[in-house]
Amino acid sequence: MGVGALSVWEKSSTARVTAPARPRKLAKVPFVELADGRLQGVVSSGSDIGRVYVSSVAARTYAFACSTNNNRPCGGARGMFCKHIQALVAEAVLQYGAERVARYLAVEPPDGEPTAQSITGAMSAERPEKGDASAAAQVFSRFLRQLAYLEREPVTAPLPEMQWFPPTRAVA
Amino acid sequence: MVPPDAGGGLMRGDLLSDPVEGLDEALAVVDAFDEALVAGLLRPGPAQAAGVSGLAGAVAGTPLAARVAEAAEKAAAGTGGEDHFVALAAARSALLGSVHDALVQRIDEAVGRPVEGDETAGPEPLAAAPEEAANLLAAARSWLCDLARGGWRGLDHELVAGAAPVVAAMLPEPGMRRRAALLDGFAAELAASCPGATLERVPVRRWADLWSRALLLTVPGSAGAGAVGTVTGRLLPLGVDVQEHATAVQAQVHAVLEPAGGGAPRLVRASVSAPKPDTVVGAGLWQLLRPRMSLLGAVGEGRSAEVEAMPVTAEGDLLWDDALARTGEPADAFATARVMLSAATAARVEPLDRHPVRIAVPVLLEGYAAREGEDGLAFEVAGRLLAVDTDRMPAAGPLTPEAVAASHACVGLLRWDAGKFLLQPLAVETTVRKKTVAVHAGAWAGGTSDKAGVRAEKAATDAVAVLRERAGRLLRT
Numbered sequence A: 001m002g003v004g005a006l007s008v009w010e011k012s013s014t015a016r017v018t019a020p021a022r023p024r025k026l027a028k029v030p031f032v033e034l035a036d037g038r039l040q041g042v043v044s045s046g047s048d049i050g051r052v053y054v055s056s057v058a059a060r061t062y063a064f065a066c067s068t069n070n071n072r073p074c075g076g077a078r079g080m081f082c083k084h085i086q087a088l089v090a091e092a093v094l095q096y097g098a099e100r101v102a103r104y105l106a107v108e109p110p111d112g113e114p115t116a117q118s119i120t121g122a123m124s125a126e127r128p129e130k131g132d133a134s135a136a137a138q139v140f141s142r143f144l145r146q147l148a149y150l151e152r153e154p155v156t157a158p159l160p161e162m163q164w165f166p167p168t169r170a171v172a
Numbered sequence B: 001m002v003p004p005d006a007g008g009g010l011m012r013g014d015l016l017s018d019p020v021e022g023l024d025e026a027l028a029v030v031d032a033f034d035e036a037l038v039a040g041l042l043r044p045g046p047a048q049a050a051g052v053s054g055l056a057g058a059v060a061g062t063p064l065a066a067r068v069a070e071a072a073e074k075a076a077a078g079t080g081g082e083d084h085f086v087a088l089a090a091a092r093s094a095l096l097g098s099v100h101d102a103l104v105q106r107i108d109e110a111v112g113r114p115v116e117g118d119e120t121a122g123p124e125p126l127a128a129a130p131e132e133a134a135n136l137l138a139a140a141r142s143w144l145c146d147l148a149r150g151g152w153r154g155l156d157h158e159l160v161a162g163a164a165p166v167v168a169a170m171l172p173e174p175g176m177r178r179r180a181a182l183l184d185g186f187a188a189e190l191a192a193s194c195p196g197a198t199l200e201r202v203p204v205r206r207w208a209d210l211w212s213r214a215l216l217l218t219v220p221g222s223a224g225a226g227a228v229g230t231v232t233g234r235l236l237p238l239g240v241d242v243q244e245h246a247t248a249v250q251a252q253v254h255a256v257l258e259p260a261g262g263g264a265p266r267l268v269r270a271s272v273s274a275p276k277p278d279t280v281v282g283a284g285l286w287q288l289l290r291p292r293m294s295l296l297g298a299v300g301e302g303r304s305a306e307v308e309a310m311p312v313t314a315e316g317d318l319l320w321d322d323a324l325a326r327t328g329e330p331a332d333a334f335a336t337a338r339v340m341l342s343a344a345t346a347a348r349v350e351p352l353d354r355h356p357v358r359i360a361v362p363v364l365l366e367g368y369a370a371r372e373g374e375d376g377l378a379f380e381v382a383g384r385l386l387a388v389d390t391d392r393m394p395a396a397g398p399l400t401p402e403a404v405a406a407s408h409a410c411v412g413l414l415r416w417d418a419g420k421f422l423l424q425p426l427a428v429e430t431t432v433r434k435k436t437v438a439v440h441a442g443a444w445a446g447g448t449s450d451k452a453g454v455r456a457e458k459a460a461t462d463a464v465a466v467l468r469e470r471a472g473r474l475l476r477t
Helices: A083-096 A096-105 A118-126 A135-147 A160-164 B013-017 B023-039 B046-058 B066-075 B082-111 B134-150 B157-161 B161-168 B176-190 B204-216 B283-292 B294-300 B333-343 B402-404 B452-475
Strands: A031-035 A038-044 A052-057 A065-070 B225-247 B247-259 B267-274 B302-315 B325-330 B363-366 B369-373 B377-380 B384-388 B409-417 B418-434 B435-440
Touching: A031 A083, A031 A096, A031 A135, A038 A083, A052 A083, A052 A135, A065 A083, A065 B176, A065 B225, A065 B402, A096 A118, A096 B134, A096 B225, A096 B384, A135 B161, A135 B452, A160 B176, A160 B204, A160 B225, A160 B369, B013 B082, B013 B363, B023 B046, B023 B082, B046 B066, B046 B082, B046 B176, B066 B082, B066 B225, B082 B134, B082 B204, B082 B409, B134 B157, B134 B161, B134 B176, B134 B204, B157 B161, B157 B176, B176 B204, B176 B225, B176 B267, B225 B267, B225 B325, B225 B333, B225 B409, B225 B418, B247 B283, B247 B294, B247 B333, B247 B377, B267 B283, B283 B294, B283 B325, B283 B452, B294 B302, B294 B325, B302 B402, B333 B363, B333 B435, B363 B418, B369 B384, B369 B402, B377 B402, B402 B418
Parallel strands: B384 B418
Antiparallel strands: A031 A038, A038 A052, A052 A065, B225 B247, B225 B302, B247 B267, B302 B325, B363 B409, B369 B377, B377 B384, B409 B418, B418 B435
């Protein structure tokens, strides 16, 4: 009957499934996520404060895309990773740890311990194709949704279900 | 040495490690049902059908019997509808509620604490609040039922993404926060685990917990935690418990309320929560919450608070309003625990909300020996080991696992998870150069002059400033 078949982790109501983000500076890359089979995020333009780029790299194929929030293609992302994608990888490594980023993208850097540089290098070496930028709108809207969280007032009515979400000191 | 009748310090550790009758049987039924959710209920095989039927068998002697039996039959045949899934979630919840009750009874015996008017003044039946958007609850329910059909192994991004519009519509409504916070945290975990087919391991009980909890909260009126009265008196904080997922945070101050005009002291909580971007972490959590609850500042300074006519729920949760409180005299959490904890009455969790995860009983421990073992830190209490959950202590605070290991007194929350009791430290006393020093997990709640704390505050302020700047520019377009 499967009694005793579950491990302690499987029987835990408070098992930690995802590690919290590590603190990092947000000026250059305000949003990063490992989602939908891609490393994707939002990169602030270096020259125009009103413009951001939505950049992504797919797991496994490393197909990449980069365009502005107004859907203009990034001039730098033609045959290779643009500087926005490089910044995206670097900040993802700060937020999630190099190991988790490498695992998610299915990258095996040649010499052991992954770093932002070795992950970017290993992907570039595969001469990835340009991917389609159709997911950009969704990524951008998720970013806006999170920004909107800051506008929500705190409440003092208890949220009993938060008991299922204890903090953890473990890092990603 | 601690005299035998000292405050709340003496806990019968032996009771906490003795088996609780009926616990394993109840949990085995829960496990079998939970495993059915791993494969999903779209085309249940014999094992899943047995898991679902087991649930019906376990509640056969209760008022749920007929509805759950019907639901189990339909679900086992792969034809379960939304109401059937709700009935199954209710049965699972009832079982875990009974586990909760058995564990709480055991803690009451171990701690020897009086209980507040048990069961006598039960709340009136929950009435559906008219403002609860029925269509939002229906949308949440439909998403949750799709999850159950597909099972955790059937998770994919498209399925999980179905939660986003529901959460987005719930968040602006403060009365929907409870549901929004749960669904958002749950969905984020599921999204991070896609595709389910290739998951190395599944958090079987956890996801079944979150699923059934969320499903029950789609019943209109289920999330009522309104005030049943008010309290006036002196609030003596014991410590702060923090909970967080990627996009929400809650801080709960556990305290003893000394009612004005006498009467037995009461254990109460004051909570404050907020949604947040996932990059706001560490000290940034305190910064979000601080402005809404002055009590965090008082706790950080080691002070009491005077409250006047502060609304309180049946579960002992203060519905905090800064206008009804002012910061009071210095108050030492350990003095409060030693003098008042053993006499303070605790409110009961509402029946619908009972689950072992809700167990968080403030206790004081002294005269233990800290033991570092394979499974982490444990305190030897009365010859038995009590596991210490140092992982729950917030990173943005001065209390470290090392300080806990070196401590000789501890105020903490007694909890239970995965088959055993655990102690979550809220504060410890250690000896530094022959002097007793208290270290609190929530010491930075109101701000800090600690060097590492100041750095964390600065980093968090900068992060939020960038996000606000981005929001100002981008949210309007």
